[in-house]
Every structure is written in C-alpha cells, then in structure tokens.
Amino acid sequence: MKRNTWQREAVREALASNEGFVSAQSLHTGLREHGSTIGLATVYRALADLAAEGEADSLQSPEGEAIYRACSTTGHHHHLICRRCGLTVEIGADDVEQWAQRVASEHGFTDARHVVDVFGLCAKCSQASTAR
Numbered sequence: 229m230k231r232n233t234w235q236r237e238a239v240r241e242a243l244a245s246n247e248g249f250v251s252a253q254s255l256h257t258g259l260r261e262h263g264s265t266i267g268l269a270t271v272y273r274a275l276a277d278l279a280a281e282g283e284a285d286s287l288q289s290p291e292g293e294a295i296y297r298a299c300s301t302t303g304h305h306h307h308l309i310c311r312r313c314g315l316t317v318e319i320g321a322d323d324v325e326q327w328a329q330r331v332a333s334e335h336g337f338t339d340a341r342h343v344v345d346v347f348g349l350c351a352k353c354s355q356a357s358t359a360r
C-alpha cells in the first residue's frame with residue numbers, strides 16, 4: 229500500500245515548484261518558511277520514497293550531498309546542472325549509453341547501470357562570471 233500522507237504531498241509539491249535540484253535541508257527550510265511544521269527527518273524520508281518510486285531523481289552534488297528534483301522525464305536520462313544557479317537541463321546521451329554497455333560487457337558485467345550528471349556553469353552564469 230502506498231503511504232500518502234500530507235507531509236509527503238507537501239514535499240512533492242515543494243519539489244515540483246523547484247526548477248533545479250535541491251537538498252532535503254533547503255527544501256525543509258522552504259517548507260518551514262511557508263508555515264509548515266514538517267520535520268527534517270520526514271522530509272528526508274519522503275524524498276527517499278519519491279526517489280525510490282521514480283517520482284523524483286536523486287543524485288550526489290559535487291559536495292557529496294544528496295539532492296533531488298521532480299523530473300519531467302520518467303525514462304532514463306542524464307542531467308546538465310549549473311553549479312551556481314541550479315539550472316537543470318535533462319539530456320539524453322546515446323554515446324554514453326553505448327560506451328557504458330560496451331565497457332560493461334568487455335568486463336563480463338551484465339545488468340549494468342550508470343549515473344552520469346554533468347556539473348558546470350550555464351550560459352548566463354558563465355557570462356556573469358566573465359563580466360566581472
């Protein structure tokens with residue numbers, strides 16, 4: 229049975245209203261600012277549930293923190309993420325798929341999965357940093 233508590237709905241909505249990836253911590257802060265009494269542990273659990281059910285993407289930030297996003301694509305995809313403003317572009321990567329399959333089978337691996345996300349500066353942030 230699916231647990232469908234108000235906390236979970238609140239987390240889902242907060243996630244959907246965010247453009248880029250967010251940490252549980254900052255999602256929690258945002259919810260509290262809007263008057264929610266939700267606890268941080270509940271936010272962590274709800275995010276983990278949403279990710280497990282494929283309703284949210286989760287990945288590690290370059291700082292090693294788990295970050296989450298409600299993605300518009302449900303199939304396998306990759307991300308291009310701006311380190312500064314958090315802008316996220318969902319990308320397909322046929323080359324990566326082929327390469328991953330090839331190296332896995334070269335080493336006798338089956339059922340290979342991979343996580344490939346690219347962090348950088350978006351066009352706007354790149355301009356802003358050179359304009360200084």
Ligand SMILES: [Zn+2]
Nearest residue numbers: 285299305318
């Ligand atoms: Zn995604």
Ligand SMILES: [Zn+2]
Nearest residue numbers: 310313350353
């Ligand atoms: Zn940016």
Ligand SMILES: [Zn+2]
Nearest residue numbers: 304305324325
């Ligand atoms: Zn892939």
